[in-house]
Structures are given as structure tokens and as C-alpha cells.
Amino acid sequence: MILRSRAIWAGRGRVIGDAAVRVRGDRITDVGGCRELPPDDGEPVVDIGESIIFPAFVNAHCHLEYSGLAGELSCDGSFADWLGQMVSIKRSLTHDDHEAAWQAGADMLLRTGCGTVVNIESLPGLYERMAPETPLQVCPFTELIGYHPEDVSALVDLAKRELTANAPLALNAGLSAHAPYTVTPEALNVLAMLADEHSLSTTIHLAESDDEWEMFTDGTGSLYETMEALGRLMDDCGMGTPVQHLAKSGGFAKKTLVVHANRLTEADVELLRKADADVVHCPRSCAWFGHGGFDYDRLAKAGLNICLGTDSLASIGGGRNAAALDMFAEMQEFSRRQPSVEYEDILQMATTNGAKAMRLGNEIGQIRDGFKADMAMIPLDGTLSQVPEMILHHRGPVKMLMLAGRRVFSMDDSIVD
Numbered sequence: 182m183i184l185r186s187r188a189i190w191a192g193r194g195r196v197i198g199d200a201a202v203r204v205r206g207d208r209i210t211d212v213g214g215c216r217e218l219p220p221d222d223g224e225p226v227v228d229i230g231e232s233i234i235f236p237a238f239v240n241a242h243c244h245l246e247y248s249g250l251a252g253e254l255s256c257d258g259s260f261a262d263w264l265g266q267m268v269s270i271k272r273s274l275t276h277d278d279h280e281a282a283w284q285a286g287a288d289m290l291l292r293t294g295c296g297t298v299v300n301i302e303s304l305p306g307l308y309e310r311m312a313p314e315t316p317l318q319v320c321p322f323t324e325l326i327g328y329h330p331e332d333v334s335a336l337v338d339l340a341k342r343e344l345t346a347n348a349p350l351a352l353n354a355g356l357s358a359h360a361p362y363t364v365t366p367e368a369l370n371v372l373a374m375l376a377d378e379h380s381l382s383t384t385i386h387l388a389e390s391d392d393e394w395e396m397f398t399d400g401t402g403s404l405y406e407t408m409e410a411l412g413r414l415m416d417d418c419g420m421g422t423p424v425q426h427l428a429k430s431g432g433f434a435k436k437t438l439v440v441h442a443n444r445l446t447e448a449d450v451e452l453l454r455k456a457d458a459d460v461v462h463c464p465r466s467c468a469w470f471g472h473g474g475f476d477y478d479r480l481a482k483a484g485l486n487i488c489l490g491t492d493s494l495a496s497i498g499g500g501r502n503a504a505a506l507d508m509f510a511e512m513q514e515f516s517r518r519q520p521s522v523e524y525e526d527i528l529q530m531a532t533t534n535g536a537k538a539m540r541l542g543n544e545i546g547q548i549r550d551g552f553k554a555d556m557a558m559i560p561l562d563g564t565l566s567q568v569p570e571m572i573l574h575h576r577g578p579v580k581m582l583m584l585a586g587r588r589v590f591s592m593d594d595s596i597v598d
């Protein structure tokens with residue numbers, strides 16, 4: 182099949198006017214100008230007209246099962262208080278609630294042009310049940326929480342069980358030690374070794390809040406008190422930054438997606454660089470909590486791969502019906518806060534950088550020969566030079582989303598078939 186469009190944004194510096202892309206099976210086999218890409222005999226041609234085709238987004242951090250919690254939590258400045266609200270609200274949710282929320286979250290991402298997501302799976306068995314229910318390419322990262330020394334073997338058992346079930350169903354399945362304050366240093370080390378042994382990616386919430394910073398650097402603060410009251414041994418606190426703590430624990434795997442990284446020293450940035458870590462920034466979550474300090478320029482200068490994630494609807498504010506998982510909204514928030522970063526760099530964060538972080542950099546995140554045919558389409562309303570800006574500022578659902586060569590969402594059912 183040949184798909185024709187007024188414009189394609191194929192990746193940084195690759196805007197093509199009067200463009201065409203050939204799809205065979207689940208792959209892109211050609212991309213270029215319409216004239217260079219005539220159809221073969223009998224090959225169907227679909228012309229979507231005044232539109233832009235671009236790579237489906239790659240969301241590098243999400244919690245789909247919290248998609249029912251929009252507007253349910255408050256944030257009065259204390260991260261520890263928010264965590265307490267999460268723990269109690271989760272207790273009130275049933276399996277059905279979680280399944281419905283997971284599905285609703287997946288639908289929100291598809292409608293807004295996202296094709297692949299790193300999802301933190303906090304409920305054993307949930308991904309295996311839900312994966313067949315959505316065309317969204319969900320990469321399940323099993324969440325592991327255990328702050329008592331005796332929890333280590335149970336965490337390893339859970340990780341192995343979930344990986345056995347999830348890996349055959351996913352593009353990439355991995356492990357997510359929740360955070361250094363909820364996982365013992367020993368477990369951080371063991372889980373990183375387990376990941377490396379099986380060539381798995383890992384992800385961890387790290388250096389997110391001031392509360393976490395105080396706990397590890399000073400051995401004080403509300404998170405310190407909360408975790409101490411829960412029976413966590415606190416003898417690893419007051420000894421350095423969260424990043425130093427993870428490094429000292431041996432908690433960096435060969436492939437670690439560090440989520441948030443809001444508070445870092447120069448030495449922390451160097452540690453992240455040495456660990457070859459990828460950084461996931463969640464702009465709306467960061468803004469809602471009022472976490473200051475995410476320093477894009479410093480991380481970019483250090484050569485770190487920076488991606489975008491949506492985090493969850495429990496952590497971006499907005500009303501019960503107003504908030505949605507939406508990579509356009511994340512890019513817009515980022516661009517508002519970092520007006521000097523070029524539109525194409527932000528688009529890269531939402532596409533190919535996320536793919537690279539998941540070791541899928543040669544599969545998804547660009548429109549290129551041999552890549553998966555994962556493409557989103559929106560109306561074109563301007564000139565070719567405005568294409569990156571038009572993608573970034575798009576609001577609402579996309580016109581169409583194609584994943585692995587198949588249309589999975591459309592605003593207008595008459596376009597294809």
C-alpha cells in the first residue's frame with residue numbers, strides 16, 4: 182500500500198513535501214516524494230490529502246492502571262503526603278477498576294497518536310490479561326517494591342514470574358524497582374544483576390522530589406519519617422544524593438531509564454553519564470508537584486538521551502474529566518517551560534529518543550525503510566517549514582493512527598479500506 186500526504190515529518194531535519202510512504206505488511210519499505218514512489222501494478226494508493234504523517238509517539242513512562250484517578254488526589258507540596266493518598270486510594274480499588282482504567286488509559290494514548298509505551302505494571306497478571314485487548318504496543322515493566330531486608334527473594338520470584346508471562350507478548354519487557362526509598366539497597370543490586378543477566382531494561386523513579394532528596398542527603402524530612410514509620414531500615418540515609426545512593430547500591434543495570442531526575446548535582450550528572458542511563462522527563466507531573474530543577478540543558482550537554490513520559494493521571498492534576506494521557510500535552514508543557522529548545526528536539530524526545538531508551542531505536546520512532554509502520558496523522562494547516570511546530574501544537578485526537586501497518590484509530594472511517 183502507498184500512503185500519500187501533503188507532508189511527512191520522518192525525523193529530525195527530514196520534512197518531505199508531497200510525500201509518500203510504502204507499507205508492506207507491518208513495515209515501511211520506502212519513503213520519499215510522491216513522484217519517486219509510483220505504485221506497483223495493482224498496489225492500492227490512499228491519499229490522505231492536506232495532512233502530516235509523523236512517527237507514532239513513544240511514551241517512556243506511564244502507569245495505565247491509574248487512569249481512573251484523574252482529579253482524585255491533591256498535592257499540597259508534600260510528596261510524602263501524595264504517596265500516602267496513593268497507598269490508601271489503591272486499597273479501595275478492585276481488579277475491575279484497575280482493568281477498566283488500564284484500558285481507558287490505553288485508548289487515550291491511541292487517540293493522541295502514541296504507539297508504544299513503557300508501562301509500570303504494579304499488579305501481577307494485569308498486563309497478561311490486558312495485552313490482547315489493545316493494539317497499543319505496551320512494554321510492561323514489572324514494579325517491584327520491598328523495603329524490608331527479607332523481601333529480596335520474593336521480589337526476584339515475582340520479577341521472574343512476570344517476565345516469563347509478559348516477555349512473549351511484548352516488544353520489550355523489563356523491571357522497575359519503584360524507587361530507592363521503597364526498595365532496599367540489596368534488592369536494587371540483585372534486580373539490576375537479574376536484568377543484566379537476561380539483557381533486560383530497567384526503570385526507576387529517581388531524584389524526583391525534595392522529600393526524597395532530604396531523606397538521602399540529610400536523613401530528615403517527611404518521606405524519611407513516613408518510611409521509618411513503615412519499618413524501613415534507614416541506615417542508608419543521610420549519606421549522599423539519591424543518584425549516589427543508587428550507584429553505591431549497584432542498582433544501575435546496563436540499561437536503566439531514570440525517571441524524573443529533577444534534583445541532581447554535577448557529580449550526579451556524571452554518574453548518570455557513566456552508567457549510560459537514559460532520562461525520562463514527565464513535564465506535566467513535574468509541574469503539578471512543583472518539583473523544580475529539571476535541567477534539560479545540563480543533561481543534553483552531558484550527552485544523555487532524554488525522553489518524554491506522561492506519568493499517570495494521579496499525578497498531573499486537572500479535573501476528573503479534563504485530564505488525559507496525551508503526549509502532545511506533554512510536549513506543549515515542556516515547550517512552555519523550555520522555550521529555547523527547538524521543536525524538532527522536542528519531537529525527537531517524544532519519538533526516537535524513547536525508542537532508543539527501550540533498545541528499539543532501529544524499529545520504531547522514525548519513518549524510515551525497514552522500520553515498523555507506526556505512524557500518526559494530523560491535518561496540515563500551514564507551510565512545510567511549520568510542520569514540526571504544527572505537530573507539537575496539535576490538540577485533541579489525531580486524524581488517524583497506524584500501528585504495525587494497520588489502522589488502529591481513525592477520526593474518519595472513510596479514509597481507508
Ligand SMILES: [Zn+2]
Binds near residue numbers: 301386440492493
Ligand atoms: Zn511514575
